[in-house]
Amino acid sequence: xxxxxxxxxxxxxxxxxxxxxxxxxxxxxxxxxxxxxxxxxxxxxxxxxxxxxxxxxxxxxxxxxxxxxxxxxxxxxxxxxxxxxxxxxxxxxxxxxxxxxxxxxxxxxxxxxxxxxxxxxxxxxxxxxxxxxxxxxxxxxxxxxxxxxxxxxxxxxxxxxxxxxxxxxxxxxxxxxxxxxxxxxxxxxxxxxxxxxxxxxxxxxxxxxxxxxxxxxxxxxxxxxxxxxxxxxxxxxxxxxxxxxxxxxxxxxxxxxxxxxxxxxxxxxxxxxxxxxxxxxxxxxxxxxxxxxx
Numbered sequence: 672x673x674x675x676x677x678x679x680x681x682x683x684x685x686x687x688x689x690x691x692x693x694x695x696x697x698x699x700x701x702x703x704x705x706x707x708x709x710x711x712x713x714x715x716x717x718x719x720x721x722x723x724x725x726x727x728x729x730x731x732x733x734x735x736x737x738x739x740x741x742x743x744x745x746x747x748x749x750x751x752x753x754x755x756x757x758x759x760x761x762x763x764x765x766x767x768x769x770x771x772x773x774x775x776x777x778x779x780x781x782x783x784x785x786x787x788x789x790x791x792x793x794x795x796x797x798x799x800x801x802x803x804x805x806x807x808x809x810x811x812x813x814x815x816x817x818x819x820x821x822x823x824x825x826x827x828x829x830x831x832x833x834x835x836x837x838x839x840x841x842x843x844x845x846x847x848x849x850x851x852x853x854x855x856x857x858x859x860x861x862x863x864x865x866x867x868x869x870x871x872x873x874x875x876x877x878x879x880x881x882x883x884x885x886x887x888x889x890x891x892x893x894x895x896x897x898x899x900x901x902x903x904x905x906x907x908x909x910x911x912x913x914x915x916x917x918x919x920x921x922x923x924x925x926x927x928x929x930x931x932x933x934x935x936x937x938x939x940x941x942x943x944x945x946x947x948x949x950x951x952x953x954x955x956x957x958x959x960x961x962x963x964x965x
Contacts, residue, residue, distance in 0.1 A: 679940040681827050681854065682910045684715035685888040685907035686855040689931040690900050692730045692778050696750075699728060700757060712853070713935040717827070719860075720772035721888040722785070722801075722835045726900045727913060729926040740812050740898055748777050755788065755796070762790035770827050772803065772888070772899075773834060775814060782815040787832050787858055789823045797823045800833035803840055812899065822850045830940040835859040838873035838887075841880065845958065857862045857887040860903060867905035875921055878910040882947050884923075885910045891929045894902050907934035913962055914950040916942060 800817025
C-alpha cells in the first residue's frame with residue numbers, strides 16, 4: 672500500500688464499473704481480480720465499488736431467473752457468501768479496505784435490503800443498508816429500506832456510506848459526520864443523465880455543507896438482459912470542501928462519462944480539521960445556526 676506511514680492519508684479508487692453478462696463464477700472472480708490489480712497499480716489503499724454492481728451475477732442463472740425481478744433476488748442469495756468471501760479475501764491479501772458496492776440481502780422476515788459491505792484488511796467486515804428507496808426499488812423490485820444510519824470504523828478513521836438516493840437527503844450524511852465521519856462513500860446506480868446528476872449534485876452539496884470528502888462510484892454500460900440494471904450511466908468523482916487548499920469547484924477528480932476504470936485521488940483527512948477551523952466559511956460549524964430562522 673502507498674502512504675502506509677500516514678494513518679489519515681487515503682488513496683481512494685472509485686470504480687466506473689461496467690455491468691456485463693458474466694456467465695460463470697470464474698469469469699466474475701477474474702474480472703474482480705483484474706480491477707483490483709489495476710487499482711493497486713494506482714497505489715490505492717481503499718476501493719469503492721458501485722451500487723448493484725453485484726447484479727451482473729444474475730447472469731450465472733437461467734434466462735427465466737435473470738429476467739425476473741423477484742426470481743433473481745432469490746437466486747442471488749446462493750452467491751452471497753461466495754461474494755462476501757471473494758472481497759474479504761481481496762482485502763486481506765492486499766491490505767485494502769473495500770466498500771464492495773451493494774448486494775441485495777434477504778432478511779429473516781423475507782424482506783430484501785440493499786446492503787453495502789465494508790471489508791477490512793484484518794478480515795473483519797461491517798455494512799450500511801440503503802435507507803431511502805427509489806420508486807423502482809419499492810414499487811416494482813420490492814426491496815425494503817434499512818433502519819439505521821451508521822458510521823463504519825477503518826484504519827483511517829470513521830466513514831459514512833450514503834447509497835445512491837441516500838446522498839440526496841442532507842440529514843443522513845450530517846448524522847454520519849456528527850458521529851465522526853470525514854469521508855462519505857456513495858455507491859450509485861443510475862439509468863438516466865438526470866438520475867446521475869441528482870446523485871452528483873447531492874454528493875457535492877454534502878461535501879460543501881459538511882466540509883468533508885465525498886466519493887461517488889457508478890455502474891456504467893448496457894445490460895439488456897437485465898430489467899434491474901439494463902441501462903447504467905454516470906462517472907465516478909471525488910469531491911472536497913470548496914475552500915482554502917481545495918479545488919475552486921470542489922472537484923478533486925472526475926472520470927469520463929461511461930468509461931470503464933478507476934478514478935483515483937489522495938485524500939488527507941487531517942486537512943479537514945484545518946479548513947473547518949480556518950476556512951473562508953464555517954459550513955460545518957454553522958450547520959445548527961440555520962435553525963434559528965424557523
